[in-house]
Amino acid sequence: xxxxxxxxxxxxxxxxxxxxxxxxxxxxxxxxxxxxxxxxxxxxxxxxxxxxxxxxxxxxxxxxxxxxxxxxxxxxxxxxxxxxxxxxxxxxxxxxxxxxxxxxxxxxxxxxxxxxxxxxxxxxxxxxxxxxxxxxxxxxxxxxxxxxxxxxxxxxxxxxxxxxxxxxxxxxxxxx
Amino acid sequence: xxxxxxxxxxxxxxxxxxxxxxxxxxxxxxxxxxxxxxxxxxxxxxxxxxxxxxxxxxxxxxxxxxxxxxxxxxxxxxxxxxxxxxxxxxxxxxxxxxxxxxxxxxxxxxxxxxxxxxxxxxxxxxxxxxxxxxxxxxxxxxxxxxxxxxxxxxxxxxxxxxxxxxxxxxxxxxxxxxxxxxxxxxxxxxxxxxxxxxxxxxxxxxxxxxxxxxxxxxxxxxxxxxxxxxxxxxxxxxxxxxxxxxxxxxxxxxxxxxxxxxxxxxxxxxxxxxxxxxxxxxxxxxxxxxxxxxxxxxxxxxxxxxxxxxxxxx
Numbered sequence: 001x002x003x004x005x006x007x008x009x010x011x012x013x014x015x016x017x018x019x020x021x022x023x024x025x026x027x028x029x030x031x032x033x034x035x036x037x038x039x040x041x042x043x044x045x046x047x048x049x050x051x052x053x054x055x056x057x058x059x060x061x062x063x064x065x066x067x068x069x070x071x072x073x074x075x076x077x078x079x080x081x082x083x084x085x086x087x088x089x090x091x092x093x094x095x096x097x098x099x100x101x102x103x104x105x106x107x108x109x110x111x112x113x114x115x116x117x118x119x120x121x122x123x124x125x126x127x128x129x130x131x132x133x134x135x136x137x138x139x140x141x142x143x144x145x146x147x148x149x150x151x152x153x154x155x156x157x158x159x160x161x162x163x164x165x166x167x168x169x170x171x172x173x174x175x176x
Numbered sequence: 177x178x179x180x181x182x183x184x185x186x187x188x189x190x191x192x193x194x195x196x197x198x199x200x201x202x203x204x205x206x207x208x209x210x211x212x213x214x215x216x217x218x219x220x221x222x223x224x225x226x227x228x229x230x231x232x233x234x235x236x237x238x239x240x241x242x243x244x245x246x247x248x249x250x251x252x253x254x255x256x257x258x259x260x261x262x263x264x265x266x267x268x269x270x271x272x273x274x275x276x277x278x279x280x281x282x283x284x285x286x287x288x289x290x291x292x293x294x295x296x297x298x299x300x301x302x303x304x305x306x307x308x309x310x311x312x313x314x315x316x317x318x319x320x321x322x323x324x325x326x327x328x329x330x331x332x333x334x335x336x337x338x339x340x341x342x343x344x345x346x347x348x349x350x351x352x353x354x355x356x357x358x359x360x361x362x363x364x365x366x367x368x369x370x371x372x373x374x375x376x377x378x379x380x381x382x383x384x385x386x387x388x389x390x391x392x393x394x395x396x397x398x399x400x401x402x403x404x405x406x407x408x409x410x411x412x413x414x415x416x417x418x419x420x421x422x423x424x425x426x427x428x429x430x431x432x433x434x435x436x437x438x439x440x441x442x443x444x445x446x447x448x449x450x451x452x453x454x455x456x457x458x459x460x461x462x463x464x465x466x467x468x469x470x471x472x473x474x475x476x477x478x479x480x481x482x483x484x485x486x487x488x489x490x
Contacts, residue, residue: 067204070216070476080179080480083204119213 002175006132006150006158009169015147016045019129020052022145023098032095032124038113039067039084041102044164045131049100064088066099068112086116093121098145102160104130107141132171134158182482183295183302184474186311187352195353198473199321205476206469208245218476219248224280225273228305229255229266232284234440234464235305235314239282242471251278270294280475283307301478309343315439316349318470320357322463323394326435331358336388338420339398339447342369342409346439347398351377364388365398365420368409385420389430396437397422397447413446423449427457435459 007015027033033053037046043065050063066088069081099113114126129145134152150173152158157174161167179197187195208216224243228236231254243250253273266285273281282303283291288310295302306312324330335354341347341363351374354361361379363370364387375381382388389395400416410416422436436448436458444450453460 069204070208070218075218075476076222076479076482078480080201080477083201085204086207115217119211119216 003159003172004175005170006173007148007171012131012147012169012171015131016048017052019145019147020049020056023049023053023127023129024056026127026144027096027098033098034062034064034090034092034095035098035100036064036066036088036092036113036117038099038101038109039065039086040165041131041160041162042066042100043084044162045102045129046100047164049098049129062090064090066113066116068109068116071112071115073108073112088120091121092117092123094124096125096127097123098127098129100129102131102162103158104128104133104141104143104146105136105158107137107139110141111139131160132158179477179481182478183291183304184313184478185291185295185302185304187313187316187349187356188311190313190352190356192356192358195317195320195356198317198470198477199324201477202317202321202466202469202473205245205472206466208472209465209468215245215247217247219243219246219279219479222248222279222479223251223277224248224282224475225251225253225276225278225300226282226305227253227270227273228284229290230284230286230306231255232306234467235284235312238464238467239303239305239314239471242468242475243280243282245468246472246475248280248475251276266290266293267297270298274298274300280478301482303474303478306345309345309348311349311352312345312439313349314467314471314474315346316353317474318463318467319346319350319396319437319439320353321466321470322437322459323435325462325466326459327393330354333359333393334362334391335359335394335396336362336364336392337396337398338364338385338388338422340369340400341365341374341398342371343401344398350396351379355379362388362392366410366416369400385426386429389422389426389434392430392434394435394437395422395430396439398439399441399443399447417446421445421447421449422452424451427452437463439463 035046035050037043046063050061053061067084067086069083127144130143131147133146133149155176160171163169178193278300280301282305284305285307288308290307291302291304304313337347355378363374363379363381367383372381438460
């Protein structure tokens with residue numbers, strides 16, 4: 001069970017800062033950008049991006065959190081997932097929604113997230129920001145903003161550890 | 177997270193952790209009910225049979241709406257219109273329903289143990305919606321959800337169940353759930369309806385209503401179930417009301433933050449005064465709302481509980 005460090009705390013911070021600037025560049029301040037973190041890792045990352053982005057634009061960025069469990073496509077093939085709160089304290093209709101997740105893998109979570117988001121309104125557009133893209137897509141999903149691309153094997157796992165969830169800020173690749 | 181069961185048959189066989197898993201899951205489903213779009217696709221393409229062999233209105237409606245909010249397809253089956261009237265056995269009825277590829281059977285039956293029997297002979301998930309005087313697990317789960325929501329905890333609370341305990345499946349399920357979660361349970365009612373044997377379930381039994389409600393955090397009232405009583409168990413409803421009915425003056429002797437619950441249907445003027453039923457300490461309608469969230473959670477969990485037991489990557 002060897003672990004390789006992919007990002008340390010400084011590199012993670014740098015990646016998030018770059019993503020924030022890319023969002024600011026792509027979506028002008030007036031385009032009503034809101035951030036929605038996907039439970040669980042995406043939620044603290046969305047909070048951090050929100051802070052960075054509000055520093056750049058000089059205005060608060062509305063930020064929500066989304067649990068996609070009820071929209072998963074594998075519910076009858078697994079133990080029922082542990083559910084975290086969904087809190088979208090704003091209307092998404094007409095907004096540019098940036099979904100935020102820690103790791104992009106099969107793309108199925110993002111499909112579920114887009115479905116779940118639909119129940120809250122009709123966004124003007126949906127974009128995707130991820131800290132790590134590890135490849136192996138099973139659906140036609142592509143991230144708009146990527147912290148780091150990491151080539152992986154199916155047998156490996158990527159762990160994003162965040163101080164908000166207990167522990168140090170780091171990303172490691174575990175070989176099994 | 178720990179739910180590996182394909183059925184929900186009773187509270188007695190659940191662990192405290194499993195009960196808490198249902199309550200935590202129900203919290204997410206309660207939020208769904210508060211949105212403009214109150215529906216999620218979690219059970220899309222699944223078929224649920226509501227097999228209500230004993231009449232029921234509120235539980236059946238609550239289950240039906242929960243199933244619809246999970247996007248399931250629904251077949252309703254009631255005793256009056258069923259082939260059971262024509263002599264078909266319960267087992268044959270159930271096998272016929274399974275031949276339609278039903279994924280879930282929600283059963284209400286006057287015979288204790290009917291859901292357990294079905295769960296043994298069918299591959300479909302079976303959910304007990306009340307079996308005789310045995311158990312009514314989803315009612316107990318929604319009661320626990322409501323108590324935890326209002327009081328922030330269940331452990332250490334004093335909960336009094338007042339009324340017809342003997343014939344009440346709600347009481348049995350509540351007693352199991354409350355004691356497993358660490359609450360102190362007091363039972364009170366006419367001695368003919370509250371046998372001392374309930375002390376074996378870890379309850380305090382008293383026949384004096386002031387003693388029962390004096391230190392209670394929660395007062396859960398039960399209806400007198402005329403339909404289940406084979407003979408008269410007490411002189412009359414008037415006497416029951418004067419000895420055990422919850423009214424303003426009795427409630428004044430309870431703790432000021434004691435809350436009132438009732439599984440319904442409420443017999444106003446019998447076990448509870450109208451003004452108490454409608455006061456801001458009454459949780460009766462919140463129990464109804466929470467029933468939807470809890471039943472959605474149960475359907476969601478048993479659906480996951482019958483697949484291969486591996487946890488998918490997050």
